[in-house]
Amino acid sequence: MTRQVWIGLDDACPALDPKGPPHFRVLDEFLASFPAAKITHFVPAEYSMRHGLAWGIEKQVRRTMGWKTGLRAIPAAALDRHAEWVAEFAGRKSFRAELHGLYHVDFKTGDAQEFRTLDETESRERIDRALDIFASAKLPVPRVLSPPGWAAPEPLRRVLAEKRIALAGSLFGSDNAFRAGIPGTNAVRVTVVDGVACIPRNLSIESFDPARVDALAEQNGLIGIHGHYKNIGVKNGLSLENLSNLFRIVERVEKAGPVEFLFAHEGIDRARA
Numbered sequence: 001m002t003r004q005v006w007i008g009l010d011d012a013c014p015a016l017d018p019k020g021p022p023h024f025r026v027l028d029e030f031l032a033s034f035p036a037a038k039i040t041h042f043v044p045a046e047y048s049m050r051h052g053l054a055w056g057i058e059k060q061v062r063r064t065m066g067w068k069t070g071l072r073a074i075p076a077a078a079l080d081r082h083a084e085w086v087a088e089f090a091g092r093k094s095f096r097a098e099l100h101g102l103y104h105v106d107f108k109t110g111d112a113q114e115f116r117t118l119d120e121t122e123s124r125e126r127i128d129r130a131l132d133i134f135a136s137a138k139l140p141v142p143r144v145l146s147p148p149g150w151a152a153p154e155p156l157r158r159v160l161a162e163k164r165i166a167l168a169g170s171l172f173g174s175d176n177a178f179r180a181g182i183p184g185t186n187a188v189r190v191t192v193v194d195g196v197a198c199i200p201r202n203l204s205i206e207s208f209d210p211a212r213v214d215a216l217a218e219q220n221g222l223i224g225i226h227g228h229y230k231n232i233g234v235k236n237g238l239s240l241e242n243l244s245n246l247f248r249i250v251e252r253v254e255k256a257g258p259v260e261f262l263f264a265h266e267g268i269d270r271a272r273a
């Protein structure tokens with residue numbers, strides 16, 4: 001039995017590499033050990049999320065007062081304005097960029113769950129703008145969205161169904177995934193709910209639990225390994241410790257038998273075939 005493995009990292013974007021080289025270079029050692037590996041990066045097209053204590057306090061005040069956040073002020077974060085980063089990314093055959101929202105933030109609340117309070121029209125505008133930026137950056141047409149903060153409410157799902165864009169994260173059986181669960185999804189298989197294909201993410205690089213890896217490998221389903229680009233507001237970013245968890249997870253699956261690596265869109269195509 002061949003195990004199908006897909007690896008997805010959220011938040012990869014040049015806005016999180018303001019100084020110095022792209023953080024994605026830390027994956028080169030992993031790819032040297034697993035040359036067949038494929039890594040789907042979920043990229044916010046115009047990352048506008050803010051971080052830090054001062055921002056946390058401001059957000060709290062604005063939320064209490066019901067003010068909008070005015071986060072659009074961050075300049076030049078759009079992907080298509082970072083040609084060098086995009087060129088180096090696109091030069092790696094093991095990488096594929098998919099959608100992770102437009103701004104990664106809900107301006108009404110300041111939360112990372114960009115689509116949580118948006119209606120269908122607003123959701124469609126964000127997705128269309130993100131698709132335009134991907135096209136302008138000359139990246140392949142995205143096929144999958146990892147919803148920022150895992151929030152995929154019904155208005156967004158209607159837009160995705162219309163555009164035939166799939167969702168990453170069955171929002172079931174994964175870390176912190178229960179907050180916006182979509183009924184009817186499955187933890188180890190691609191499922192179609194309301195016309196939207198959902199590909200599961202069921203392991204996080206935040207830890208290495210051999211028993212959980214073995215249990216997933218037993219199920220003859222998809223193993224979806226989830227992480228983030230950096231440890232900003234999360235614990236499963238590409239730190240050295242989490243990279244070593246990624247090594248150990250993949251080694252453990254390989255011990256159980258042959259592994260086939262897939263990009264997220266390939267996992268979805270395979271399930272539809």
Ligand SMILES: [Zn+2]
Pocket residue numbers: 010011100104148149
């Ligand atoms: Zn994110």
